[in-house]
Amino acid sequence: MSINVVTHLNFRGEARAALTFYQSVFGGEMAVVTYKDAGNVQDPSQADQVMWGQVSADNGFQVMAYDVPGQMPWNQGENAFFVSVRGERAEEINAYWEKLTEGSTVVVPMGPAQWASRYGMLTDRFGVTWVLDVLGGDDAS
Template structure:
């Protein structure tokens, strides 16, 4: 038996836009099921919002997301989680960084670190904090 842990992001009306953005950065397939598609509409205003969505890329990247219905509490919080993308190719990691950095707030510019050949942290335009790095040969 094997399992996969997948980050599931919760939004309030921005899930479709966020997933499309992540697909533009990482590639892969975007699947979106709306509340209306699932017959679970709580109202016309939320019918087209994402009940379940996912981006799956051939390189192994995968993220899920949905729009929290208005009748449920939602708080984006601060530092509740980071989404980490670690690879072994500096060019690939730099490409992801470049894609995510549009409209982002950079906490740590992408560059060499004591523990990694390449490391950076930013919060994207959707409020998701990403840590990108190239894994060190031995740590």
């Protein structure tokens, strides 16, 4: 069993620039899905902003980032990051999800996403926002 805990940074229109910078510092590959790519454009002026992005390097560096949509509140000092837990098996991630949901507010219910067979987001009882997902074809519930 293996999981990765990845810092997930939140920006307002600067996620791509930040990811490009981190890639220039740490190396690795950058992947970006825009709101337009995902078919989730709420505001045409934000279509090319980052809905999901990451930089992963062979040296172990990994960071994720996105642009908080304009219709959502954002304060860099209050919600500048998420804690992302990424696993290989749905059973493992579902178990963490169930434990974290005690006293939490579910932001996005656990389910399939464009980039993951399982994905969910919640804010725990301490105010920490967690993003949990399973990459690949493990589609067990």
